Amino acid sequence: MSVKISTWIMFVSLFLRLHPIATASSGRCLDDQKSLLLSLRNGLGFDSKLSSKLLSWNRSMECCIWAGVYCDEAGHVTGLFLNNDHISGKVYLDVFGKFKYLQDLDLADNNVTVIPNTKESSFSSLANLTRLLLASCKMNEIPDLRNLPTLRTLDLSGNLLKGEIPIWIWNLGNGSLGSLKLSQNKFSSLQKPFTFPLTLNVLDLSSNKLKGDIPVPPAEIYVLNYSNNEFGSSIPVDFGNALAYAYSFSISNSKVVGVIPKSINNAEFLRVLDLSSNALTGPIPVDGSMQYLESLDLSLNKLSGRIPEQLTSIMTLEFLNVSYNRLSGKIPQGGVLRFPTFTNLSFEGNKGLCGPPLSKTCGTSNKRI
Structure with a gap:
């Protein structure tokens, strides 16, 4: 129980750090802010x-109580949460540049097309912006966000971005970026030489076309997702050292080769580890x-040898999948591996494995030498 509570506390602390909760204003809506909002509304299409x-x-209502609008006590707009509101049209990123006090902007999951200004991003004047969520906004170019000193959270997932991930993105927020999501794009590599900010807690580069060396994350990483890429390389020997405080790490279906480094055991606080659907040996x-x-998925690889007896000592393990490898020997029977959660589906596809829950019994050929 104490493990679950501590995990929850860690998650809530991280969430509040990366996703500050805006509060509605008790002050009166300023006329210029209302005019800006109405101008924004008139420039967008939406399904009534x-x-x-x-x-x-x-117009007859206070703008600070409009849905999706948050203000400070002086009546300045500090948050615009317009995600998933069936909005359509083109957004040129100077409409938002006039909201000088804006801290949070969320346009994710609409039918808008965000078009970065070729000369200067309309976000560049938002000196107070801490969170920018532009997921699924049909962008084919990253807007220039280099002049945002307070930016901590950036989500550009689900767009049409390709090529190199630029090195300047790691210096956003004066090097204090906490969360970066670039998943579901078509990035092929990371521009070098890159240096991850030490403050980075959440990094999601999944579902791209990344090739080459697998990047070692900073020591403060909490959630790391490299799955569904095309690395074609091995996990660095010291990779596990960088996961010392990590909650989850996934690099499934990314054409990873070589062995699982022993340093993975240094990720002692890890709850989720997914290395499935690769070519690990x-x-x-x-x-x-x-x-x-709590969850270990090593399925669909080329792993060999025995299932370690030490797995039975991990009392928190609720999901295990080592199916379709080249494992052999008797399945350990002690501890958690007796739980009904682990059926034959967790072990099938390993011709050399025997013992419950598989129907194959262990003969003399399976004894230790």
């Missing part, structure tokens, strides 16, 4: 039958150090 935010923007190096591990 489905929209729950823009539809409620009415050699033994499973888990020595039982990851005592908080």
Whole structure:
């Protein structure tokens, strides 16, 4: 129970750090802010039958109580949460540049097309912006955000971005970026030489076309997702050292080769580890150090040798999948591996494995030498 509570506390602390909660203003809406909002509304299209935010923007009401709008006590707009509101049209990123006090901007999951200004991003004047969420906004170019000193969270996932991930992106917020999501794009590499900010807690580069060396994250990483890429390389020997405080790491379906480094055991606070659907070889190096591990997926690789007895000492393990490898020997029967959660599906596809929950019994050929 104490492990679950501490995990929850860590998650809430990280969430509040990366996603500050805006509060509605008790002050009166300023006339210029209302005019800017109405101008923004008039420049966008939305489905009046489905929209729950823009539809409620009415000149006769205080703009600080409009749906999706948050203000400070002086009546300045500090937050615009317009995500998933069936909005359409083109956004040139100077409409937002006039909201000088804006801290949070969320346009994700609409039918808008964000078009970065070729000369200067309309976001560049937003000196107070801390969170910018532009997921699924049909962007084919990263807007220039280099002049945003307070930016901590950036989400550009689900767009049409390709080529190199520019090195300047790691210096956003004066090198204090906490969360970066670039998943579901078509990035092929990271521009070098890059240096991850030490403050980076969440990094999602999944579902791209990244090739080459697997980047070692900074020591403060908490959530790391490299899955669904095309690396074609091995996991660096010291990679596990960088996961000392990590909650989850996934690099599934990314054409990873070579062995799982023994340093993975240094990720002792890891809850989720997914290395499935790659071409990993050699033994499973888990020595039982990851005592908080809840989910382990090593399926669809080329791993060989025995399933480590130490896995049975991880009492938090709720999901295990080592199917379709080249493992052999008797499945350990002690501890958690007796739980009904682990059926034959967790072990199938390994011709050399035997013992419950598989129907194959262990003969003399399976005894230790």
